[in-house]
Amino acid sequence: MTVIPDGFIWGAATAAYQIEGAATEDGRGESVWDRFCATPGKVRNGDTGAVACDFYHRYPDDIELMRELGLDAFRFSIAWPRVLPDGRGPVNQAGLDFYDRLVDSLLAAGITPFPTLFHWDTPQVLEDAGGWPARATAEAFVEYVEVVADRLGDRITHWVTHNEPWVVAWIGHAWGEHAPGRTSETEAIAAAHHLLLSHGWATEVLRRAAPDAEVGIVLNLEHVDAASDSPADLDAAREMDGMANRWLLDPLFRGAYPTDMSYEPPVQDGDLATISTPIDFLGVNNYFRFVVRASDNGGGPHVVKDPDAPMTDMGWEVHPESLHKLLVRVARDYAPRAMYVTENGAAFGDVRVHDGLVHDPERTAYLEQHVDAVLRAAADGAPMKGYFAWSFLDNFEWSLGYAKRFGIVYVDYPTLERVPKDSFYWYRDLIASRKPAIA
Ligand code: FCB
Numbered sequence: 433m434t435v436i437p438d439g440f441i442w443g444a445a446t447a448a449y450q451i452e453g454a455a456t457e458d459g460r461g462e463s464v465w466d467r468f469c470a471t472p473g474k475v476r477n478g479d480t481g482a483v484a485c486d487f488y489h490r491y492p493d494d495i496e497l498m499r500e501l502g503l504d505a506f507r508f509s510i511a512w513p514r515v516l517p518d519g520r521g522p523v524n525q526a527g528l529d530f531y532d533r534l535v536d537s538l539l540a541a542g543i544t545p546f547p548t549l550f551h552w553d554t555p556q557v558l559e560d561a562g563g564w565p566a567r568a569t570a571e572a573f574v575e576y577v578e579v580v581a582d583r584l585g586d587r588i589t590h591w592v593t594h595n596e597p598w599v600v601a602w603i604g605h606a607w608g609e610h611a612p613g614r615t616s617e618t619e620a621i622a623a624a625h626h627l628l629l630s631h632g633w634a635t636e637v638l639r640r641a642a643p644d645a646e647v648g649i650v651l652n653l654e655h656v657d658a659a660s661d662s663p664a665d666l667d668a669a670r671e672m673d674g675m676a677n678r679w680l681l682d683p684l685f686r687g688a689y690p691t692d693m694s695y696e697p698p699v700q701d702g703d704l705a706t707i708s709t710p711i712d713f714l715g716v717n718n719y720f721r722f723v724v725r726a727s728d729n730g731g732g733p734h735v736v737k738d739p740d741a742p743m744t745d746m747g748w749e750v751h752p753e754s755l756h757k758l759l760v761r762v763a764r765d766y767a768p769r770a771m772y773v774t775e776n777g778a779a780f781g782d783v784r785v786h787d788g789l790v791h792d793p794e795r796t797a798y799l800e801q802h803v804d805a806v807l808r809a810a811a812d813g814a815p816m817k818g819y820f821a822w823s824f825l826d827n828f829e830w831s832l833g834y835a836k837r838f839g840i841v842y843v844d845y846p847t848l849e850r851v852p853k854d855s856f857y858w859y860r861d862l863i864a865s866r867k868p869a870i871a
Contacts, residue, residue: 434807441544441818442863444498444840445507445775447551447595449481450827452511454488458526461517463553464563465830468611479833485825486848491534495541497841497850498824502863505544507774507820508534509551509595512576519555520572528583535587546820547584548592548650549577549634550627552600552611559612564600564623567698570630577634581641589645592715592774593634596652597627598680609831625697628683632706649684650715650774653677653762655754656722659736664726668733672724675732677762683707684714685766713817715774716762719746721754744798745779745836752801759809759816770817776802777822779829779836782853790842790853799840799855803862821859825850 449465469480487494498506512519514527531547538545550573558569577593594600601624604610606617614620631649638647654676658669670692678690687708689697724733742750755776763771778798782790803819810816826839834845840859842851 434804434811436807436866437810437816440810440816440866441504441772442502442859443505443507443544443546443772443818443820444501444503444824445820445822446487446509446824446827447548448509448511448514449484449551449553450823450829451485451487451508451825453482453484453486455480455482457488458514458530459517459524460511460527461513461519461524462556463511463513464556464559464611465553467556467559468613471613474611474613475831476833476835479828479835481828483848484828485843487825488530490848492537494825494850495537495543497852498538498543499541500852501840501856501860503543504863505546505590505818505820506538506824507546507548507592509548509553510580511553512550512573513553513555515579516555516576519558519561520575523579528579531580531584535584539587544590545588546590546592547588548595549573549580550593551595552604554612563612563614564626565605565614565616565619566622567626567629567700570626570633573630574633574637577637578641581638585638585642585645588642590713591638591642591645591647593631593638593647593649594627595650596717597624597631597649598652598676600624600627621695621697624680625699625703628680628707629703631684632703632709635709635711636706646712646770648711648713648715648770648772650717651677651680652717652719652775653681653758654718654720654722655758655761656724657754659723659725662726665724668724668726672722672733672735676722681762681766684711685768711768713770713772714762714766714768715772716759717775717822718755718758718773719744719776719778719822720748721751721758744794745781748778750778750798750801752798752805755802756805756809756812759806759814760812763809763814768815770815772818772820773802773806773816774820775822776806776819777838777840779838782826782837782842784842784844784851788851790851792853792855795840795853795855796858799859
């Protein structure tokens with residue numbers, strides 16, 4: 433195995449709606465995901481996050497498991513509608529209390545809390561008032577961040593503003609497959625712009641509230657390969673790279689949207705300076721690469737799938753070398769001060785067998801190969817500071833419900849029992865391997 437850089441953080445990631453449950457408890461307001469799940473036909477099997485992994489109540493036991501794992505950091509998200517049930521205005525102290533307890537419990541276990549302020553659960557009242565396509569939602573987000581920073585800012589050393597604005601914009605606002613289920617490209621592009629803008633504003637708020645903390649954003653990024661060396665396929669790959677990667681990296685790191693793209697975001701004076709406010713780290717979520725060829729009819733890039741390639745249960749190709757290439761390229765082209773892989777992992781059809789355990793050799797192999805790719809990227813100059821496995825627990829996989837298991841800990845949904853999978857023990861041993869043995 434390649435060398436592990438000094439101080440490298442080993443983590444695991446989750447998100448509020450996917451694990452917390454307790455959807456109507458202690459004054460939590462409705463989020464767009466509650467509404468989406470309640471809309472027939474939107475989520476597989478009619479699943480919802482109403483109970484999920486019941487992390488809201490079971491977090492002390494889960495932190496015990498994290499301690500057994502030897503985790504350095506735990507990435508979770510804060511549910512905006514728990515803190516501000518009406519999106520803005522009156523603060524729900526009981527909701528904030530939960531995150532206060534969670535943070536204190538993590539710190540007591542020696543685990544760094546790594547909160548994300550927005551992992552997709554927009555308060556439904558704000559969606560009804562225009563949602564992310566409206567600039568007012570970006571303004572409301574900043575008020576929410578002020579409230580959270582005021583309560584937790586004395587203890588949080590790493591803040592993530594947003595998780596995957598690309599997915600929120602495109603899958604939620606153009607394709608309608610995620611909440612809020614809109615189907616307008618114009619709205620998707622406006623939503624992304626307002627997410628980026630609110631990231632910049634939030635960064636300024638967090639810097640004022642917690643000057644020593646590190647602030648970053650998490651993007652889903654994917655390496656793109658052309659299916660052949662033909663000029664048309666190479667152009668298609670460049671176009672795909674624009675849509676998947678440069679569209680958000682350029683404004684964040686260069687203060688300008690790419691000039692080779694035809695999108696027209698609703699930019700106002702000063703927005704791009706705000707969006708490109710320097711950040712302390714870039715979080716990269718990565719699960720697959722794209723292979724593309726030019727469309728026969730001159731349309732956009734066409735994604736090609738090799739039916740013989742190894743795939744996860746999501747139908748995503750397993751291709752660790754692309755993660756290495758992606759990290760080295762992002763470091764070279766955008767020079768972030770620090771980078772974390774904030775999500776990486778795989779769903780497989782895990783079953784609990786007669787010995788009561790869950791044997792997941794494919795996930796262990798996936799994690800091992802991808803960790804190696806990250807460490808090789810670090811050796812090749814990318815400023816890698818940590819790796820977070822997605823996910824700590826099996827959880828609610830958005831429109832696919834509970835059908836896809838990404839956890840290194842299995843969740844038996846009828847009883848909510850936790851069963852560490854073999855990959856959990858592999859990760860525990862990896863984490864332990866870099867710590868000096870106690871004589
Ligand atoms: C990412 C999301 C995360 C999870 C993984 C599988 O896009 O950030 O919540 O669903 O995919």
